Amino acid sequence: MSADSFRSVEIERTSVGQYVVRNVRGGSLSMGAGEDASFTPVELLLAAIGGCTAIDVDLITSRRAEPIRFSVEVTGDKIRDEAGANRMSNIEARFTVTFPEGADGDRAREALPRSLQQSHDRLCTVSRTVELGTPVSIVEAAGSTGD
The missing domain is CATH 3.30.300.20 (K homology (KH) domain)
Incomplete structure (x- = not known):
């Protein structure tokens, strides 16, 4: 896999059913199980x-x-x-x-x-x-x- 074709995100648990998704450029968004405004x-x-x-x-x-x-x-x-x-x-x-x-x-x-x-x-x-x-x-x- 070449460096220019590789893609990744990191998902970190912040609490039960709540996560933050981060990309390598520093962007982030919240993700969850649908209990709040976070994206599922x-x-x-x-x-x-x-x-x-x-x-x-x-x-x-x-x-x-x-x-x-x-x-x-x-x-x-x-x-x-x-x-x-x-x-x-x-x-x-x-x-x-x-x-x-x-x-x-x-x-x-x-x-x-x-x-x-x-x-x-x-x-x-x-x-x-x-x-x-x-x-x-x-x-x-x-x-x-x-x-």
């Missing part, structure tokens, strides 16, 4: 899916015109599947993007459908990883004490 892991998954495509689309379309409105609503259903395991289904990222009138806005509106498709098909690491079903390994780190 499922909400962060939905945010990552929508955010990844939002960044792609924004970078492409805003070269043509600054949007008047740019919002994304990401929804899905948390279900228990046939095997009795929890997972998300029916995930949808719904983009509402408005550009100003005029030639630049017209160019941005024309680029919007293509940029959404490009993000979905090849640019967005998050949704492509989810759709491809990449395996996840859960391991106990050396030095942990499970007793």
Whole structure:
């Protein structure tokens, strides 16, 4: 794994069901079990899916015109599947993007459908990883004490 491809976050427990997530650049956010305003892991998954495509689309379309409105609503259903395991289904990222009138806005509106498709098909690491079903390994780190 090369240094430019490696990604990581650290999650630290702050109290029962409460955590802080930190990235290597110093950013942090709170995560929890849904008992307070902290984001749940499922909400962060939905945010990552929508955010990844939002960044792609924004970078492409805003070269043509600054949007008047740019919002994304990401929804899905948390279900228990046939095997009795929890997972998300029916995930949808719904983009509402408005550009100003005029030639630049017209160019941005024309680029919007293509940029959404490009993000979905090849640019967005998050949704492509989810759709491809990449395996996840859960391991106990050396030095942990499970007793």
